[in-house]
Amino acid sequence: MNAVGATSAVDDFAQSQNGLSGAVCCFHCGLPVPESGNWNAKIKGLMRPMCCPGCQAVAQSIVDSGFGDYYQTRIGYSATADQQTLIPPELALYDSEENSEQFGGQKEFGEATFSIEGIRCAACVWLIERRMARLPGMRSADMNVATGRLSACWNRAVCKPSDILRTLREIGYVAYPFDAARYGEQLELARKKLFRRMFIAGLSMMQVMMYALPIYMASDGTMDADMTNLMRWAGLLLTLPAIGYAAQPFFIGAWINLKSHMLGMDVPVALGISAAFIGSVLATFKGQGDVYFDSITMFIFLLLCSRYLELGARRKAASALDNLQHALPASALRMAGYPAFRETELVAAGKLVSGDVILVKPGEANAADGVILEGDTAFDLSMLTGESRAQRMTIGANVPGGAVNVTQPVVLRVTQSTGESTLSVLMSLIERAGQGKPKIALWADRAAAWFVAVLLLFSVSVFIVWHFLDPSRAWPIAIAVLVVSCPCALSLATPTVLAAATNRLLRQGILVVQPHVLETLNQATHIIFDKTGTLTVGKPVLSHIEALAAIPSKQCLRVAASLAASSKHPLSEALVTAAAEDDSISGMDLFCGDIRHIAGQGLDGLMDGKRYRIGSLAFVQELAGSDFAPPNVPGFVSIYLGTENVLLARFDLADSLRADASWIVRYFQDKGKTVILLSGDHQSVTQHVADELGITTALGQNLPDQKLNYVQNLQRDGGIVAMVGDGINDAAVLSAADVSFAMGSGTALAQIHADCVLLSGQLTSLAVLNDTASKTLTVIRQNLFWATLYNLIAIPAAALGLLNPWMSGVGMSLSSVVVVLNALRLQRLPRHINYPTPTTSPKGR
Structure with a gap:
């Protein structure tokens, strides 16, 4: 056909x-x-x-x-x-059931991240967010100018994905659901297209300057009128490629802004270029008056150069997510007949389910979270934790998805499917990162939006004033005012810095999820630490069993381990591990039913028709009814086992401090911040840890609601609270704190409610983060100060006739370049802080 x-x-x-x-x-x-x-x-x-x-x-x-x-x-x-x-038919396909999973599945509210092409400045962000807010069923829409991504949440009954894409197209932006590979391709395509425009503008600029220079150098009478006109016509012809091709993004952006009743930064740029070009064309046809072809081409070239640098910064901001996107393999070697048969079959990684057995060869990435069944090897976890050294792992070790096998082949049993693996959860957290804006960025956005409107009114006023003072200078001075202004420096001052900082932190194993983290941590007055899993390693070991009744201690451990097996709390895992390592108890678990988890107190369940409790002494005594007086055992955590009217046993567990715990406490104390230890453990144990670390305020035996009340009381008194916890049992207090940090771990990532995740699991990451926050805010203030100072000096200078259009073009372009280059300095922060021994003060770093 x-x-x-x-x-x-x-x-x-x-x-x-x-x-x-x-x-x-x-x-x-x-x-x-x-x-x-x-x-x-x-x-x-x-x-x-x-x-x-x-x-x-x-x-x-x-x-x-x-x-x-x-x-x-x-x-x-x-x-x-x-x-x-x-609605083009291809957009309607996004509403189909087959594509619903990427937009939130069958939930009431859909949510997704969209990549937006054509983002130029804060005005674009303002326009997109304002238009999205007017869309029926839209709950929230946050646009990140640095990464070009829109994070949206909508009511599925009222709004469809195609409605979002169609609305964005109506206001001039091409959008598609975020895909790291496609996003990288689009950025590369945009880079190549921008480079071509920049090349054409640069070529035009050099050729036009070649013809303009003789006119500037000629004194009166040394160049006749015909030769001057020839030079002008040559300049006009050589400027046409810059106007018709290289400057096209400015004219398109200005048209979109005006059509949407929005004054973006492209409006004064397009007006300045158009006014200068039209005036120059008229002067060329008349054979008299000033021409600005050299200024026009130089302005276009320099502005494209600044945008090229900006695009490079955006590409770097997206690079960390791109690396993670490719970290999970697309396939895996499944051993369907293991252990009887060792044949492997190649299957898609997405088809792996919990319980599957897979073979991971040296040099391959693990496709899903799993436990090693056979083999002894080292895994590279740098993608997940920022740790450059490979970690030795053997049978029984938990290996997160995305970890790269370095030495020997190993056999793993899958514990989490690919979609629920540590790396997948981490990627979803990263995609959430940067959705909102800190206060300082919101201020810059509002300032840039008003800036253009005021500038246009000011330019008209300048033109009218100079028309009465000196009509011959009115037009070039008005052009200079339009060209010299730099709203883009204001709009780029904050997002470019934040993108550079968060990208660098992610490479160091620090995931900033919420936008206010850097700003708030720098202002925090109180640093509150949880104990177990935060200041301590979080893996206590059973040290001693004290039988308190006629039942042998091993039988008590058997009962306690059977009851604790349903809990993921570190103390419960310590009892289960101790029972598993005892050959006389291992494999003899009792059936436990009707289990209840009471937060901050313990577990309650039925075994052989009898109810048992394990947990704090007060909790167990409610059932056991004993008046037992607990001994004071410094440095140990004691939990109790009891049944109806009988207190059975006391289990003493010890948990070692992290090597960097003392250092990080002194670090924040030297910064003038109040450090507090807030724990659910017994007061004596909490105080013992606090004494070892030099913490003056230690509060133990606090239930989750008591922790929450304590933090809220500090906030009511004017304190700015930073909370550091393990992210599992402290969801409420982490959410309530002004800024919160969770220690990263493969099993806890999905339960994290914190604003920032310390993927490296090192407390020194807080020092890296605090230093980065200080440097980031300094750079942001420098950028805002520079952008404001530049405009306060350059615009009045242009209005007074002290700057001609070509000087204005150079100033405007260089202003944007300075802002972007200053932001990229954050990429050169040291990757690690080498902390000293815990006995040394951080001042000696």
Whole structure:
């Protein structure tokens, strides 16, 4: 079938009906075309009849969007234009059930991250967020100018993904659901296109300057009028490629802004270029007056250079996520018959489920979280934790998905599917990162939005004033005012810095999830630490069992381990591990039912018809009814086991301090911050840890609601609280703190409610983060100060006639370059802090 004249079966039927009835049907919807109608759309090289302007607009939109093949493959007519409302069929595919998973599955609210092409400044962000807010069913929409991503949440009953994509297209932005590979391709395509424009502008600039220079150097009478006119015409012709091609993004952006009733930074740029070009063209035709072809080409070239640098910063901001995206392999070697058979089959990583056994060869990445069944090797966890040294692992070790096997092949049993693996959860957290904006960024956005409107009014006023003072200078001075202003420096001052800082921190094993972390940590007055799993290693070991009744201690351990097996608390895991390592108890678990977890107190369950409790003494005594007086055992955590009217045993467990705990406490104390230890453990144990670390305020035996009340009381007294916990049992207090940090671990990532995750599991990461926060805020203030100072000096200078258009163009472009280059300095922060021994003060670093 001929490609140009190709039609679908439904079109062939329509043509046959036309021949029988004499009526002409609309090629889009199939309705009769009125005799008086004269609407057509060019599809595959042929003019097709349309029944109304609506169908004409829809058909033309489908073809212009590159979806002309739709008319060859359709099996029925489209709905009328009123029903289609300009939605290309490819966009409607995003509403199908097959694609619903990437937008939140079957939940009431859908949520996703979209990549937006064509983002230029804070005005674009303002326009997109404002338009999204007006979309029915939209709950939230946050645009990140640095990464070009829109994070949206919507009511699935009212709003569809296609509505979001269509609305963005209506205001001039191409959008698609975020995909790291496609996003990287789009950035590379944008870089190449921008480089071509920059090359053409630079070539035009050099050639125009070659013809403009003799005019500048000529003194009166040394160059006749004909030669001057020839130079001007040559400048005009050489400027056309810069105006028609290189400057196209500015004109398109300005048109989109004006069409959307929004004054973005492209508006003054486009007006300045247009005014200078029109004035120069008129002067060239008249043969008298000033021309600014050299200023125009230089301005376009320098501004494109600054945007090229900005795009490079955005690419670096996205690089960490791109690396993680490729860290999980697409396939795995599954051993379906293990252990009887050792044959492997290649399966898609997405098909792995809990319980599958896989073989991981040296040099391969683990496709899902798992436990080593066979082998002894080292894994590279740098993608997950920022730790560059490979970690030795053997049988029984938990290996997160994305870890790279370095030495020997190992056999693993999958514990979490690929979609629920540590790396997948980490990637979802990263995609959430940067959705909002800190206060300082919101201020910059508002300032940039108002800046353009004030600038345009000021330019008109300057033109009117100079028209009365010196009409010959009014036009060039007004152009200089438009060109010299730099709203883009204001809009880039904050997001570029934050993108550089968060990207660098992620490479160091620190994931900043919420936008206010760097700003708030720098202002924090109180640093509150949880104990277990935060200041301590979090893996206590059973040291001693004290039988308190006639039942032997091993039998008590058997009962306690059976009851604790349902809990992931470190103390419970210590009892289960101790029972598993005792050959006389291992494999003899009792059946435990009706288990209840009481937060901060313990566990309650039935075994052999009897109710048992394990946990704090007060909790167990409610059931056991004993008046037992607990001994004071410094440095140990004691938990108790009891049944009805009988207190059975005391288990003493010890947990070692982290090697860097003492150092980080002194670090924050030297910074003038109040350090507090807030724990649910017994007061004596909490105080013992505090004494070892030099913490003056230690509060033990605090339940989750008591921790929450304590933090809220500090906040009511004017304190700014930073909370550091393990992210498992402290969800409420982590959410309530002004800024919160969770120690990263493979099993806890999915339960994290913190604003920042210390993936490295090192407390020294807090020092890295605090130092980075201080440097980041310094750079942001420098950028805002520079952008404000530049505009306060340059705009009045241009208005007074002290700057001509080419000098203004240089100043405006260099202002943006300075802001971007200053932000990229954060990429050079040291990767690690080498902390001293715990006995040394951090001042000696």
